[in-house]
Amino acid sequence: MRFTKDHEWVELAGDTATIGITVYAAEQLGDVVFVELPAAGKAVKPGDALAVVESVKAASDVFAPIGGEVTAANDALSGAPQTVNEAPEAAGWFVKLKVADAAEVDALMDRAAYDAFLKTL
Amino acid sequence: MRYLPLTDADRADMLAVIGAADIDALFVDVPKAARLDGPVDLPGHAGELAVERALGALAGQNRAAGAGPFFCGAGAYRHHVPASVDHLIQRSEFLTSYTPYQPEISQGTLQVLFEFQTQVAALMGLPVANASMYDGSTACAEAVMMAARVTGRRKAVLSGGLHPHYAQTAHTLAHSAGVETRRLGAAVDAERAVVEAIDEGTACVVVQTPNVFGTVTDVTAIAEAAHAAGALIIVVAAEAVSLGLLKSPGEMGADIAVAEGQSIGNGLNFGGPYVGLFACREALTRQMPGRLCGETVDAEGRRGFVLTLSTREQHIRRDKATSNICTNSGLCALAFSIHMSLLGGAGLRALAEENHAQARALHAALAAPPGVEILTHRYFNEFALRLPRPAAEVVESLAAKGILAGVPFSRLDPEAGLGDVLLVCATEMTTAEDIAALASALKAEITP
Amino acid sequence: MNAVPGVGRPTRPDAVASPAAPAHPGKGLAQDEPLIFELGGWDKTGVDFSAKARGGDRDSSDLEGLTRAVPLRLPGLSEPETLRHYVRLSQKNHAIDLALYPLGSCTMKHNPRMGEKLARLAGFADIHPLQPISTVQGALALMGQLAHWLKTLTGMPAIALSPKAGAHGELCGLLAIRAAHEARGDARKTVLVPTSAHGTNPATAALAGYQVAQIAQTADGHVDLADLAGKLHPDVAAVMVTNPNTCGLFERDVIEIARLTHEAGAYFYCDGANFNAIVGRVRPGDLGVDAMHINLHKTFSTPHGGGGPGAGPVVLSAALAPYAPIPWLTQGEAGFDLTEEATGGAKSSVGRMCAFHGQMGMFVRALAYMKSHGSDGLLRVAEDAVLNANYVKARLSGVMTASYPDGPCMHEVLFDDRWLEGTGVSTLDFAKAMIDAGFHPMTMYFPLVVRGAMLIEPTETESRRELDRFCDTLLDLAAAVRARDVERFKGAPFHAPLRRLDETLAARKPRLAWTL
Structure with a gap:
């Protein structure tokens, strides 16, 4: 699993990347009440707005950490947004992308680097 | 001065507590060049009787409808408007309270809003209504912009039966946001003509019933034509009392319905303040403008109400909000709701x-x-x-x-x-x- | 994902108990009150119709096929039931008539009842907006007087009266700016807004078709001039600044802000939400402002009504005056008139922003308020508003951390949560405990430029005694924080009509209307 400074995680399996927000991000947001997800087929470049995650008092854009095409969105979140708080780095995933360039994933932080980054905040 | 409780002794004491030499010391950040050295050129203060006489004389120069x-x-x-409506809206706790952001001490206003939303939804025949807009015309303009967001299209077709002020307001407000409005020629029985004007870029058609010439139209077929082209239909009612007798917008297939609610519970007031009613299909809820009140429970499990889905709104979403509206027509909505409760x-x-x-x-x-x-x-x-x-x-x-x-x-x-x-x-x-x-x-x- | 400080504060109570069985229909003399839909009035009405209307004259056969197929399912109540319902509900609200209402940036001041009386005179309340102009000369004269007072107080040459609230006024101003640029073939794309701005500023800029860029703020709470200068490129249409700003500080560089803005070919929009601090003492026109909305429901005391209605007239500089929305009020030999079409001499107008002429009911109240105070009284309004805020600041600063301790504040004072660090009590907890002690909380977590913001605006209509009551209460609560009486705060309020509400549940499973 790889991480970004925007508190997103990416897990690559074959050419499919699963993307979500980190435990830290979920804690910062508080109770997640709604997640707006893209439709399958949407193509994104790194940095594009990919999804919106909402708590009662905030709405945050989730930016694509890597480029690719959306192959699936976690539709279970619409009925159970609390999953993002309960298991942000597992069942609370947001989207799956068909990766354009796997090297973009390698360029992200590993767990140790991300943990070190969190200590600086 | 009757509205200012501080005495000169208070002021002197308080300046001492603050540690300021005089009042001017508190205005040090104001550039000297911009500080006035005396009162502006307007009359001095006046007693209640004098003000009543002055404004009463102006009121006397108008011909009252009655x-x-x-x-x-x-x-x-x-x-x-029943006397009890005007009495109740002058209760201090309704008249002089703020937007109910602290739900523990605003349940009166919040329950009223929940009841108001329910009444409006029922009148419109749609499942969701918001806590009010400024008036019918701005509600209509907001509906046009909402339809553009929902469909991703940039054109709105306005019927020639739409109140010209509503059409002009929609044009002014939507134009700079990149939504073009096209108003068809004014005609007494004009609603159905919008169908011919729909194309693949049409976000919505806006029809009014009864329209500005009074014509009542069943817009069901127009709704079907709009939907077939991937557009929404916005149904406008400028006279809310008509909703008691006529088919509701929802019954006729409206996606969004807006109305001027003035005619229930509110006077003519030379054009304002009025109260805009705004309702829509459930699937469109998160694209709505304005405040929404929702049901929940408190820490002891008792039912209560809060403002909700606020991430749509300007104070949270800022430049990505569904609208810039903040202050709405709360007290006029209360008058509407009380009158509706009396009527049933x-x-x-x-x-x-x-x-x-x-x-x-x-x-x-x-x-x-x-x-x-x-x-x-x-x-x-x-x-x-x-x-x-x-x-x-x-x-x-x-x-x-x-x-x-x-x-x-x-x-x-x-x-x-x-x-x-x-x-x-x-x-x-x-x-x-x-x-x-x-x-x-x-x-x-x-x-x- | 962007993390904003304070947004992750709890939005549901720590524990939601199962509902206690209600043993009695009230507590003390505070009555529980169900929804009107639960009161059983499905076949009742509190309005009697004449026998004629109930009889055979009712004939809708000419509307066959156009009338409701299913009856409208809404309950009615008799008049006594209606009175009880709404009076019981009213008692669950706080109100300015009950106690100080310290909401920063909201200007919750006393609402004179004379305004209510005058706005209800038949000559104002019972006139139609489209009656012949000859029959509404008094109403137009009132609008003319209001316009004169507002223009004189702001030192601005023109005014648009029709905007219905502050945000509507902001849009009016930006549309005029847009039109002015377009008229000289210089369409621009960006509006600059400080980080401490009200949310309506960026929302309005976006609605007016602009991109929003932020201006940084200095450590002492002012617009960062260097940052502004660096961002004032030729694509900037307007700079929107609230002055005094939402940190309660006067932008001391305001004249320089205006100069830089104009030098870049942009216009200076001032958010007038905080005009109460300077009314009668400073004229925005002297500061280089091109457009400013005035919240009549703040500075000029028309009641907030639980969220509205307001009114947001906009004063305009000579450069922007031609673009004012219709209707235009004019005065000639034959009396007052309205220009209601954006044609002919009004062709430059941005058009119509709403049906009719604006919030007449609010105009009456605001003019009554202004005439009562007069120029001398309005000066005193600003002085006392600023004095009261500085008094609160002086009394609380020893205990709570003022965000900008150096120098005076204007009409409101900003504290943050540094003094709560490590106590286990948050801004939210402290504010909710104020309810148990008899006060409405201050504005919390706004502006976003400090952590755990607590923004207090007492207004000039508070007496010394009420201010002391308020300060004593906050100091007493602060002592309880220092004594680590955390329980008193965590579960607060305990004595309000309801305890903390589960906002998370409300947002996750929205129930926005009553259903059977």
């Missing part, structure tokens, strides 16, 4: 039927004078006449005789070439004597 026969409608309606569904229907009956009596009386042509045939409580003379002249002349005969269409749209069209309205306030007076004065006015 002073004689009165037939104006066209977006603002004169109805009876059955009472509103009875009120609507009484309005329709009065309009029928007016219709019959005005069909008689030769030279008057009645243009509207399916109407609720107002309709259009064609006169043999410019309507504005006739209205002015009758006003001098103590009769406010209605609204010349040219007042709303001088470019439409309908200078001889007069819009007249009857409500439960209109008496048989009023109708007879208008019919006879109009006859005298237009007889050569």
Whole structure:
């Protein structure tokens, strides 16, 4: 699993990347009440707005950490947004992308680097 | 000064506590060049009696609707407001409270909003309604922009029966946001014409029933045509009382319905404050403008209400908000809701039927004078006449005789070439004597 | 994902108990009150119709096929039931008539009842917006007087009266700016807004078709001039600044802000939400402002009504005056008139922003308020508003951390949560405990430029005694924080009509209307 400074995680399996927000991000947001997800087929470049995650008092854009095409969105979140708080780095995933360039994933932080980054905040 | 409780002794003590030499020391950040050295050039303070006299004199220069026969409608309606409505909205706890952001101590306002939303949703025949907009015209403009967001399209087709002020407001507000409005030519029975104007870029069609000429239209087929083209239909009602009798927008397939709620619980007030009603299909909820009140529970499991889905709104979403609206029409919504609670569904229907009956009596009386042509045939409580003379002249002349005969269409749209069209309205306030007076004065006015 | 400080604060109570069975229909003399839909009035009405209307005259056969197929399912209540319902509900609200209402940036001041009386005179309340102009000369004269007072107080040459609230006024101003640029073939794309701005500023800029860029703020709470200068490129249409700003500080560089803005060909929009601090003492026109909305429901005391209605007239500089929305009020030999079409001499107008002429009911109240105070009284309004805020600041600063301790504040004072660090009590907890002690909380977590913001605006209509009551209460609560009486705060309020509400549940499973 790889991480970004925007508190997103990416897990690559074959050419499919699963993307979500980190435990830290979920804690910062508080109770997640709604997640707006893209439709399958949407193509994104790194940095594009990919999804919106909402708590009662905030709405945050989730930016694509890597480029690719959306192959699936976690539709279970619409009925159970609390999953993002309960298991942000597992069942609370947001989207799956068909990766354009796997090297973009390698360029992200590993767990140790991300943990070190969190200590600086 | 009667509204300022601090005494000179208080001021001196407080400056001492602050550690400031004088009041000017508190304004040090204001550039010297911009500080006034004395009061501005306006009159000095005045007692309550003096102010009452001054404003009372201005009020006295206006002709109140209740002073004689009165037939104006066209977006603002004169109805009876029960005394208890005006009494209740002047309760301190409603009148002088703020937006209910602290739900533990705002349950009164919040429960009212929840009840208001429920009443509006029922009237509109749609599942979701918000906690009010400024008025019907701005609600209509917001609906157009919402339809553009929902569909990703940038064009709106406005019927020629839409109140011209609503069409102009939609144009002003939507244009800079990148949504183009196209208003079709004004015509008495114009709603169905929007169908021909729909194309693949159409975000929505906007139709009004009863429209500005009073014509009532079943818009079901228009809704079907809009939906078939991937567009939304916005149904506008400028006279909320009509919703008690006529098919609701939801029944006819509306995606978004907006209305002017003034005519329930609120006076004419020379055009404001009024209350915009806004309802939509459930799937569109997160694209709505304005505040929403929702049900929840407190820490002890008791039912309560809070403002919710606020991430749509400006104070959280800022430049990505669904609207910039903050202050709405809370107290007018309360007046609406109290009057609706007194009426109930059955009472509103009875009120609507009484309005329709009065309009029928007016219709019959005005069909008689030769030279008057009645243009509207399916109407609720107002309709259009064609006169043999410019309507504005006739209205002015009758006003001098103590009769406010209605609204010349040219007042709303001088470019439409309908200078001889007069819009007249009857409500439960209109008496048989009023109708007879208008019919006879109009006859005298237009007889050569 | 961007993390904003304070947004993750709890939005549901720590524990939601199962509902206690209600043993009695009230507590003390505070009555429980169900929804009107639960009161059983499905066949009742509190309005009697004449026998004629109930009888055979009712005939809707000409509307066959156009009427409701299913009856409207809404309950009605008799008049006594209606009175009880709404009076019981009213008692669950706080109100300015009950106690100080310290909401920063909201200007919750006393609402004179004279305004209510005058706005209800038939000559104002019972006139139709489309009556012949000859029959509403007094109403137009009132609008003319209001316009004169507002223009004189702001030192601005023109005014648009029709905007219905502050945000509507902001849009009016930006549309005029947009039109002015377009008229000289210089369409621009960006509006600059400080980080401490009200949310309506960026929302309005976006609605007016602009991109929003932020101006940084200095450590002492002012617009960062260097940052502004660097961002004032030729594509900037306007700079929107609230002055005094939402940190309660006067932008001391305001004249320089205006100069830089004009030098870049942009216009200076001032958010007038905080005009109460300077009314009668400073004229925005002297500061280089091109457009400013005035919240009549703040500075000029028309009641907030639980969220509205307001009114947001906009004063305009000579450069922007031609673009004012219709209707235009004019005065000639024959009296007052309205220009209601954006044609002819009004062709430059941005058009119509709403049906009719604006919030007449609010105009009456605001003019009554202004005439009562007069120029001398309005000066005193600003002085006392600023004095009261500085008094609160002086009394609380020893205990709570003022965000900008150096120098005076204007009409409101900003504290943050540094003094709560490590106590286990948050801004939210402290504010909710104020309810148990008899006060409405201050504005919390706004502006976003400090952590755990607490923004207090007492207004000039508070007496010394009420201010002391308020300060004593906050100091007492602060002592409880220092004594680590955390329980008193965590579960607060305990004595309000309801305890903390589960906002998370409300947002996750929205129930926005009553259903059977």
